[in-house]
Amino acid sequence: MQPSRSQPYFTQPLFKTKMEMKMGPASEGQQVPDKETKATMGTENAPGDKASPDPQDVQPSVFHSIKLFVLCHSVLQLAQLMISGYLKSSISTVEKRFGLSSQTSGLLASFNEVGNTALIVFVSYFGSRVHRPRFIGCGAILVSLAGLLMTLPHFISEPYRYDNTSPENTPQDFEDSLCLPTASAPAPAPSNGNCSSSTEAQHLGLVGIMFVAQTLLGVGGVPIQPFGISYIDDFAHNSNSPLYLGILFAVTMMGPGLAFGLGSLMLRLYVDINRMPEGGISLTIKDPRWVGAWWLGFLIAAGTVALAAIPYFFFPKEMPKEKDELQFRRKVLAVTDSPARKGKDSPTEQRPGESTKKQEGPVQIAPNLTVIQFIKVFPKVLLQTLRHPTFLLVVLSQVCLSSMAAGMGTFLPKFLERQFFITASYANLLIGCLSFPSIIVGIVVGGALVKRLHLGPVGCSVLCLLGMLLCLFFSLPLFFIGCPSHQIAGITHQPGAQPGLELFPGCMEACSCQSDGFNPVCDPSTRVEYITPCHAGCSSRVVQDALDKSQVFYTNCSCVAGDNPVLAGSCDSTCSHLVVPFLLLVSLGSALACLTHTPSFLLILRGVKKEDKALAVGIQFMLLRILAWMPSPVIHGSAIDTTCVHWALSCGHRAVCRYYNNDLLRNRFIGLQFFYKTGSMICFALVLAVLRQQTKEARTKESRSSPGLEQQLLVSEPGKKSEDSRV
Numbered sequence: 001m002q003p004s005r006s007q008p009y010f011t012q013p014l015f016k017t018k019m020e021m022k023m024g025p026a027s028e029g030q031q032v033p034d035k036e037t038k039a040t041m042g043t044e045n046a047p048g049d050k051a052s053p054d055p056q057d058v059q060p061s062v063f064h065s066i067k068l069f070v071l072c073h074s075v076l077q078l079a080q081l082m083i084s085g086y087l088k089s090s091i092s093t094v095e096k097r098f099g100l101s102s103q104t105s106g107l108l109a110s111f112n113e114v115g116n117t118a119l120i121v122f123v124s125y126f127g128s129r130v131h132r133p134r135f136i137g138c139g140a141i142l143v144s145l146a147g148l149l150m151t152l153p154h155f156i157s158e159p160y161r162y163d164n165t166s167p168e169n170t171p172q173d174f175e176d177s178l179c180l181p182t183a184s185a186p187a188p189a190p191s192n193g194n195c196s197s198s199t200e201a202q203h204l205g206l207v208g209i210m211f212v213a214q215t216l217l218g219v220g221g222v223p224i225q226p227f228g229i230s231y232i233d234d235f236a237h238n239s240n241s242p243l244y245l246g247i248l249f250a251v252t253m254m255g256p257g258l259a260f261g262l263g264s265l266m267l268r269l270y271v272d273i274n275r276m277p278e279g280g281i282s283l284t285i286k287d288p289r290w291v292g293a294w295w296l297g298f299l300i301a302a303g304t305v306a307l308a309a310i311p312y313f314f315f316p317k318e319m320p321k322e323k324d325e326l327q328f329r330r331k332v333l334a335v336t337d338s339p340a341r342k343g344k345d346s347p348t349e350q351r352p353g354e355s356t357k358k359q360e361g362p363v364q365i366a367p368n369l370t371v372i373q374f375i376k377v378f379p380k381v382l383l384q385t386l387r388h389p390t391f392l393l394v395v396l397s398q399v400c401l402s403s404m405a406a407g408m409g410t411f412l413p414k415f416l417e418r419q420f421f422i423t424a425s426y427a428n429l430l431i432g433c434l435s436f437p438s439i440i441v442g443i444v445v446g447g448a449l450v451k452r453l454h455l456g457p458v459g460c461s462v463l464c465l466l467g468m469l470l471c472l473f474f475s476l477p478l479f480f481i482g483c484p485s486h487q488i489a490g491i492t493h494q495p496g497a498q499p500g501l502e503l504f505p506g507c508m509e510a511c512s513c514q515s516d517g518f519n520p521v522c523d524p525s526t527r528v529e530y531i532t533p534c535h536a537g538c539s540s541r542v543v544q545d546a547l548d549k550s551q552v553f554y555t556n557c558s559c560v561a562g563d564n565p566v567l568a569g570s571c572d573s574t575c576s577h578l579v580v581p582f583l584l585l586v587s588l589g590s591a592l593a594c595l596t597h598t599p600s601f602l603l604i605l606r607g608v609k610k611e612d613k614a615l616a617v618g619i620q621f622m623l624l625r626i627l628a629w630m631p632s633p634v635i636h637g638s639a640i641d642t643t644c645v646h647w648a649l650s651c652g653h654r655a656v657c658r659y660y661n662n663d664l665l666r667n668r669f670i671g672l673q674f675f676y677k678t679g680s681m682i683c684f685a686l687v688l689a690v691l692r693q694q695t696k697e698a699r700t701k702e703s704r705s706s707p708g709l710e711q712q713l714l715v716s717e718p719g720k721k722s723e724d725s726r727v
Contacts, residue, residue: 063314066236066322069133070244073228074251076140076308080221081255082262083147083301084112085409087214089263089428090294092414097160097271097291098153098207099648099655102411106637109410110630111211115218117625120226120618132227137312140305142220147302149213153206154295159272162281162289177519178541179511179534179558200651237322253440256409260432262300263413267292267425282552285423288520288570288658292424385616389690390457390607394600395620397464397683401593402628404676407636408586414640415669416583418660419482421573430583438587442594450599457606458695460599461688467595468681474589475677478670481582483575485662489530489559491646492659507537507559516649518658522571523560529571531646535559536566593677596684603687639668 062068087094087109095105232248233241270281271291283290386392412435416427449455449463485492513534521530521538530536537558542565544551552568560566608616643664644657 061314063311064316064319066232066244066319068311069228069315070232070236070248072308072311073136073232074248076136076305076312077225077228077248077252078255078258079301079304079308080140080143080224081252082259083143083298083305084217084221085256085259086263086297086301087112087150088256088410089260089413089431090267090292090297090424091410092417092424093267093271093292093294094210095414095656096289097294098203098210099650100207101654101657102414102637102640103634104207104637106410106633106635108207108210108214109633110406111214112218113625113630115215116222117218117622117630119219119222120622120625131317132223132231133312133315133317135223136227137309139220139223140309140312143217143224144220144302144306144309146213146216146220147298147305149216150210150298151295151302152213153209154271157202157206159275159277160291162283162287162291177517177532177534178554179508179513179537179539203650235319235321237324240322250440253436253443257432257436259297259301260413260428260436262297263294264425264428264432266294266297266300267423267428269293269296271295284569285425286569289518290423382619385608385619388608388616390687391604391616391620393683393687393690394603394607395623397596397680397687398600398620398624399627400676400680400683401596402624403632403635404593404673404680406629406632407676408590408673410633411636411640411669412586415665416579419662419666420576420579420582421483421570422576422579427579430579434583434587435590438591439594442591443597445591446595447598449595450602455599457603458688458691460603461684461691463599464596464603464684465681465688467592468677468684471589471592472674472677472681474585474592475670475674478582478585479667481578481585482666483573483578483662485645485660486571486573487526487528488646488659489528489535491531492661508535510558511535511537518648519568520570521554521566521568523557523564523566524571525564526561527571528560530559530566533557533566533568538566589677593680596680600684636669636672639672640665643668 091105091109094100094108095102100108228248229245232244236244268285269292270276270283271293273293273296285292412431413424413427416422416430417424446463446467450460453459455463511534513532517532517534519532521533521536522528523530523536533541533554536554537556537560538554539556539558540554542553542555544553553565554568555565557563557566604616604620640660641657643660645661646657646659647654648656648658
């Protein structure tokens with residue numbers, strides 16, 4: 001499972017190209033400060049200013065510091081990914097609260113990508129023509145407003161009813177679940193008896209608001225990461241820029257983990273904590289009808305994003321380029337990187353002679369095009385980039401990995417709840433503490449191996465293939481770790497079931513049970529679960545007070561063998577402890593899969609021409625969104641829905657699923673993950689085969705050439721390794 005997905009930052013070289021075209025060949029330092037200082041001080045509107053500004057005017061405010069921008073942007077991206085990932089931590093709670101199927105909730109989660117994908121292409125067009133910090137701030141404000149909009153359905157909807165009776169009369173909830181004689185009880189209302197056209201329209205309106213909010217979340221996130229990365233790269237020292245971007249991504253990767261941690265805290269609170277009934281509630285957090293305060297996390301995350309957006313309205317459009325390399329970095333790299341840096345600086349001096357050749361590439365032409373021309377050119381460039389076999393295969397492998405990550409990240413909390421019968425809060429806590437740290441470790445270790453071993457394209461493909469093979473190996477035990485389904489009277493019919501299950505149709509004929517009621521009880525002697533006390537034939541209720549909590553029993557149950565009392569709530573599982581080893585294996589597999597993150601990215605950079613790298617990275621992330629992050633949650637949700645054995649009905653339509661076949665759920669959910677991992681492994685194997693074939697052809701051409709050329713290649717190989725490791 002990969003971490004939160006990286007926003008498309010293919011615009012970075014586009015921005016840099018335009019700034020280089022503005023500033024001229026010597027972008028390193030000496031000839032640029034006069035123009036940058038003029039832009040910083042706003043002298044364009046003051047023609048009478050001095051030709052050379054005073055040194056005091058070069059630093060007019062603290063916001064002319066790229067280090068402060070890196071700090072602010074790290075906090076903003078952390079908050080943005082926290083609000084984007086929070087829905088995934090509360091997906092099962094939202095389903096119960098609004099009666100959504102897993103397919104619908106998966107579609108809701110994927111709508112975050114719709115607005116983002118639709119507008120990300122235009123970011124590459126505008127580039128540095130706009131005031132990037134202000135655009136980032138406006139996007140963050142839109143994200144914050146979208147987070148507030150996500151909470152609106154809670155405030156405009158009626159209080160949550162965990163039973164089909166009035167929440168103001170709590171004792172009636174218990175009486176309504178009991179087996180009462182048909183003559184003395186009111187006729188049970190049909191499942192759609194309380195429905196009307198206005199009720200259905202209100203429900204659709206609430207769900208529609210959440211879809212709009214998710215779309216706005218994606219739209220607001222469009223300028224944040226691309227503009228931020230290009231801004232850092234433009235005004236940071238060339239040697240410091242990779243370090244700043246590394247810090248930025250390291251802090252950003254903690255966002256989804258914090259989202260699940262926040263979800264764990266919020267879901268322990270009752271959903272209507274701001275409007276509790278006078279008599280209180282009789283639910284506990286372990287009750288399957290419990291709904292946590294899902295909306296409260298959106299309020300906290302939206303407020304954090306709004307606060308993080310404020311500094312961006314004070315940063316300038318352009319600032320003086322950072323002149324000094326960080327001192328500790330200079331000391332560390334003084335000996336090891338000096339030859340490589342000299343080799344890297346030489347092409348920069350030859351840039352004027354290369355400008356004519358570079359402008360032939362699509363990346364250099366793009367900033368001079370109008371919006372219409374850019375849209376017309378983009379499909380041609382897309383097809384041209386997809387012709388590279390290495391690029392196409394690596395992107396397909398990343399599509400498989402991203403599909404796995406999107407499905408796992410969206411529905412893993414719900415899967416753990418249903419498979420191991422644990423609470424949503426505990427599931428989020430485990431994921432936040434185990435899964436996301438392992439993902440960060442996998443990415444860091446993968447990058448360290450590439451750096452340490454000086455891996456070239458073939459070595460990177462071998463590392464990717466090895467990582468996916470180990471990931472598949474550790475995924476096999478997941479098919480066999482899980483809990484069996486509970487025996488639900490009248491719903492599940494398992495081999496060797498107790499005789500009491502067969503008595504269900506006739507033992508409650510004298511009762512007037514509601515067809516859509518849900519208040520589960522458990523017979524501890526046979527471990528058979530009943531949908532309501534009425535379905536168990538129970539006619540009385542007893543509350544036994546204890547020191548720490550009270551236990552509710554239902555007695556006089558005609559459908560229970562031996563007329564034993566039944567306990568309120570679902571039956572406890574005997575294998576809930578297996579959730580920890582299961583999640584440890586998932587985390588280990590995620591870490592191994594994330595080993596491929598850095599080497600696969602390098603394969604893309606080295607698999608296309610130099611002038612096509614910028615757009616290749618952009619196309620990569622666009623394809624990941626369209627082929628993976630958008631459809632994968634819907635596919636996983638549909639697979640989960642096929643394992644449901646008992647649906648709740650709302651106005652005659654299927655709503656939320658109440659019981660699943662756990663064996664089917666585990667096999668189909670893990671099987672879908674296994675399918676994507678296998679596809680990624682096959683693609684990496686094909687990449688290795690293509691690269692070896694290309695290497696073989698290159699050696700054949702070298703053998704036919706002069707011996708002097710072969711000696712030059714051998715001499716230049718160490719420098720090439722050093723430069724590759726720096727990438």
